[in-house]
Amino acid sequence: MAWRMIDFLAGNWGNIASLAGLVFSILAFIFSKRASKAALEARNATLLRSLSEDMNGANRAAGEIVTYVGMERGDMALLRTSELMNQTSYFLARWDNRLLAEPKNNLLTAREQLRLIHKVLTKGDVPGLSPKAKAELMQACQQVSAIFSEEYGRAVRTSEGEVH
Amino acid sequence: MEDTKAVEFFQGVLSKTRAGRIRWQPTAEESEYIAAIGGQFTLSVSYGQGEDSSWHTLLLKDQNGRVLTHVATGDAGIPNKDIRELYAAARRQALQVDDKIDQVLGELSKL
Numbered sequence: 001m002a003w004r005m006i007d008f009l010a011g012n013w014g015n016i017a018s019l020a021g022l023v024f025s026i027l028a029f030i031f032s033k034r035a036s037k038a039a040l041e042a043r044n045a046t047l048l049r050s051l052s053e054d055m056n057g058a059n060r061a062a063g064e065i066v067t068y069v070g071m072e073r074g075d076m077a078l079l080r081t082s083e084l085m086n087q088t089s090y091f092l093a094r095w096d097n098r099l100l101a102e103p104k105n106n107l108l109t110a111r112e113q114l115r116l117i118h119k120v121l122t123k124g125d126v127p128g129l130s131p132k133a134k135a136e137l138m139q140a141c142q143q144v145s146a147i148f149s150e151e152y153g154r155a156v157r158t159s160e161g162e163v164h
Numbered sequence: 165m166e167d168t169k170a171v172e173f174f175q176g177v178l179s180k181t182r183a184g185r186i187r188w189q190p191t192a193e194e195s196e197y198i199a200a201i202g203g204q205f206t207l208s209v210s211y212g213q214g215e216d217s218s219w220h221t222l223l224l225k226d227q228n229g230r231v232l233t234h235v236a237t238g239d240a241g242i243p244n245k246d247i248r249e250l251y252a253a254a255r256r257q258a259l260q261v262d263d264k265i266d267q268v269l270g271e272l273s274k275l
Contacts, residue, residue, distance in 0.1 A: 104203030116191040140192035
């Protein structure tokens with residue numbers, strides 16, 4: 001029996017080796033596919049976390065602008081407004097191919113609002129503004145803050161996998 | 165000389181504003197209203213006043229904030245009444261004037 005097995009192996013070793021090679025190739029293909037899918041998922045998760053962190057930072061800065069304007073600290077509000085304007089331009093460039101039209105519209109609106117907030121703050125001190133102008137400035141700051149809160153929430157939700 | 169593309173752009177914005185399809189927003193500047201469209205462009209419509217003149221302006225900016233085109237009162241092919249109408253409609257929509265008037269009418273009817 002053992003001799004028959006040895007004879008069979010000796011006579012067909014080439015075929016057996018080819019078959020084993022084929023099986024290993026298929027396994028290698030399956031594992032490499034899984035590994036590349038896992039790597040892609042890990043990369044996406046890292047990118048989405050990074051987007052959430054960006055939006056969280058912007059959300060905090062927008063909240064600070066509201067606080068500074070409320071406290072009539074125009075100098076600090078102006079500083080934060082300039083920073084957030086630059087950050088928003090960075091987000092638009094950095095996340096251009098990851099964001100849908102609606103979040104992009106929100107970011108464009110926020111940047112334009114910030115530009116006009118900056119313009120108003122540059123004209124003069126917050127205490128020197130008329131009550132109407134102060135109310136309009138505050139509303140614009142609140143809108144920017146609401147936009148970044150919304151975008152932060154959307155980014156967190158996306159990174160948690162509820163929406164892709 | 166008339167900039168036909170700019171006139172076409174203006175007429176497009178006016179017609180979509182009349183139809184209420186553009187989401188105009190108030191800004192920190194009392195006389196300026198903005199809207200973002202298509203995730204790539206920003207529109208702004210504003211009103212300015214000098215010593216003896218006043219004007220309305222419509223701007224189109226790209227994603228980088230660069231001005232692509234500029235339409236103002238007195239430009240060839242832009243009727244003054246149309247650009248005034250655009251500003252008034254954008255203001256009305258941004259401040260949700262109609263909704264607020266309906267609200268007031270509702271309150272008045274209760275009196």
